[in-house]
Amino acid sequence: MTVYLKNIFNDVGNVTLFASKFFKQVFTPPYEFKEFIKQCYVIGYKSIPLVAITGFIMGLVLTLQSRPTLSKFGAESWLPGMVALSLIREIAPVITALICAGKISSGIGAELGAMKVTEQIDAMEVAAINPFKYLVVTRILATTLMIPLLVILADGIGMMGGFIGINMHGDISFYRYLAKVFDSLAFIDIVPATIKTFFFGFFIGLIGCYKGYNAENGTASVGQAANSAVVTASLSIFIIDMLAVQITDLFY
Amino acid sequence: MEQETITILPQAKIEEKGPVIEITGLVKSFGENNHVLKGVNLSVNKGEDLVILGRSGSGKSITIKCIVGLVLPDEGEIKVFGENVLNLPTSKLNEVRIRIGFLFQNSALYDSMTVKQNLAFTLQRHASHLTATEVENEINAVLESVGLAEAIDKMPSELSGGMRKRIALARTLILKPEIILYDEPTTGLDTITSKEISELILDIKKNNNTTSIIITHDMACARLTADRIMILKDGVIHAEGSYLELEKSEDEWVRSFFI
Numbered sequence: 400m401t402v403y404l405k406n407i408f409n410d411v412g413n414v415t416l417f418a419s420k421f422f423k424q425v426f427t428p429p430y431e432f433k434e435f436i437k438q439c440y441v442i443g444y445k446s447i448p449l450v451a452i453t454g455f456i457m458g459l460v461l462t463l464q465s466r467p468t469l470s471k472f473g474a475e476s477w478l479p480g481m482v483a484l485s486l487i488r489e490i491a492p493v494i495t496a497l498i499c500a501g502k503i504s505s506g507i508g509a510e511l512g513a514m515k516v517t518e519q520i521d522a523m524e525v526a527a528i529n530p531f532k533y534l535v536v537t538r539i540l541a542t543t544l545m546i547p548l549l550v551i552l553a554d555g556i557g558m559m560g561g562f563i564g565i566n567m568h569g570d571i572s573f574y575r576y577l578a579k580v581f582d583s584l585a586f587i588d589i590v591p592a593t594i595k596t597f598f599f600g601f602f603i604g605l606i607g608c609y610k611g612y613n614a615e616n617g618t619a620s621v622g623q624a625a626n627s628a629v630v631t632a633s634l635s636i637f638i639i640d641m642l643a644v645q646i647t648d649l650f651y
Numbered sequence: 652m653e654q655e656t657i658t659i660l661p662q663a664k665i666e667e668k669g670p671v672i673e674i675t676g677l678v679k680s681f682g683e684n685n686h687v688l689k690g691v692n693l694s695v696n697k698g699e700d701l702v703i704l705g706r707s708g709s710g711k712s713i714t715i716k717c718i719v720g721l722v723l724p725d726e727g728e729i730k731v732f733g734e735n736v737l738n739l740p741t742s743k744l745n746e747v748r749i750r751i752g753f754l755f756q757n758s759a760l761y762d763s764m765t766v767k768q769n770l771a772f773t774l775q776r777h778a779s780h781l782t783a784t785e786v787e788n789e790i791n792a793v794l795e796s797v798g799l800a801e802a803i804d805k806m807p808s809e810l811s812g813g814m815r816k817r818i819a820l821a822r823t824l825i826l827k828p829e830i831i832l833y834d835e836p837t838t839g840l841d842t843i844t845s846k847e848i849s850e851l852i853l854d855i856k857k858n859n860n861t862t863s864i865i866i867t868h869d870m871a872c873a874r875l876t877a878d879r880i881m882i883l884k885d886g887v888i889h890a891e892g893s894y895l896e897l898e899k900s901e902d903e904w905v906r907s908f909f910i
Binding site (some may be wrong): 510513524525527 | 719720772773777822826
């Protein structure tokens with residue numbers, strides 16, 4: 400148990416040092432702009448189908464599952480607002496971030512882990528190229544920027560799913576549905592939920608990079624890095640979500 | 652017959668040119684009980700090809716990784732071009748690294764890039780004044796020098812072991828290094844390809860006047876390329892001399908490498 404706790408604190412310390420190295424290097428030239436754009440494409444654009452399908456199903460299922468309960472109280476008209484609030488405040492950010500932790504964090508962990516064990520990172524270093532800046536800084540920046548955009552996409556497509564879900568048992572025009580959605584939304588529902596997605600993105604990138612960049616030698620460690628990246632990133636998403644909700648609750 | 656092709660620079664001539672790498676008292680341990688290097692001293696003169704032999708795990712690769720700052724030794728001093736690389740800040744160390752090429756044991760080509768991108772990646776960062784056409788010309792020239800001009804658009808996964816070694820060599824050569832460190836350049840290759848790589852190492856030396864340290868278990872490669880051979884044993888240099896001298900050594904352990 401003592402060893403287990405020691406390892407956890409050791410990991411937290413090392414991740415903190417890794418993050419501080421990121422902040423130190425992110426503002427100093429040279430900037431790897433081309434690689435950053437490439438990572439935005441790989442992390443953001445290539446995740447669109449997955450996030451879109453997940454978002455649509457989230458909205459549809461949430462609507463279908465909530466409808467019977469609301470019907471009992473004669474509150475079916477609240478359905479669009481309830482779906483929108485649930486999606487934007489909690490479900491879309493967390494589920495999208497978890498999906499991305501599975502897809503992106505594990506991908507980064509495996510890619511950098513493989514590069515580490517095949518000495519590609521060492522090859523960059525001996526060629527006087529800063530591998531941290533090229534591999535780590537670009538990926539963390541890309542996840543920090545792309546996850547919020549993917550969450551906004553999931554929000555929008557989730558509400559489309561909700562619209563279809565409502566129309567499966569009722570009849571509401573798209574215009575009226577949107578009007579009801581926006582009536583129920585306020586500043587406090589959108590801004591804190593969006594801000595926390597930047598943190599989700601940052602930690603998804605940070606943990607994937609940390610696990611891959613510090614993979615031990617041997618091919619088994621590549622799998623371990625990928626697996627550990629998913630588990631740790633998923634856990635960190637729940638912890639950040641809990642903190643974000645508590646902080647939001649203090650101010651509003 | 653093949654022994655006649657050995658190119659050995661006269662020792663006196665090498666010393667005139669002076670050492671470009673000097674290692675003094677290099678010590679490196681991993682954990683409390685794994686003392687790999689226990690005080691290695693060596694120097695390599697300009698234009699010389701030094702081959703380091705030794706059993707697996709004797710610290711040969713660690714020694715050359717210390718030279719480029721990939722591994723930090725526990726004790727000792729490493730001077731490259733007269734600069735103690737262990738005390739240099741990263742920016743200064745990088746200036747030294749640009750003058751050193753390193754061929755990794757498993758080639759370490761960037762998997763996600765084509766051959767052309769592998770070469771351009773390094774070149775564009777250190778020769779930003781070159782135009783796109785000049786970069787392309789440099790890449791074509793260096794690929795031709797290793798005999799693989801046709802592989803320019805291939806991915807590393809499409810290359811054989813020998814081709815990967817040649818491309819890795821091309822990537823090393825593109826910055827025109829003064830020193831090249833070869834970490835087991837012929838490991839995992841068939842006899843014919845190994846000979847081709849060894850001959851390529853000789854060609855590189857002839858054409859570019861490079862200084863080299865070659866870590867190898869391949870005695871044919873050692874015979875072909877070595878101006879001088881050092882043998883590591885128990886963390887220190889156990890024997891030193893030319894191929895022919897060491898082959899006739901009275902030390903049975905030294906002679907066992909040449910059987």
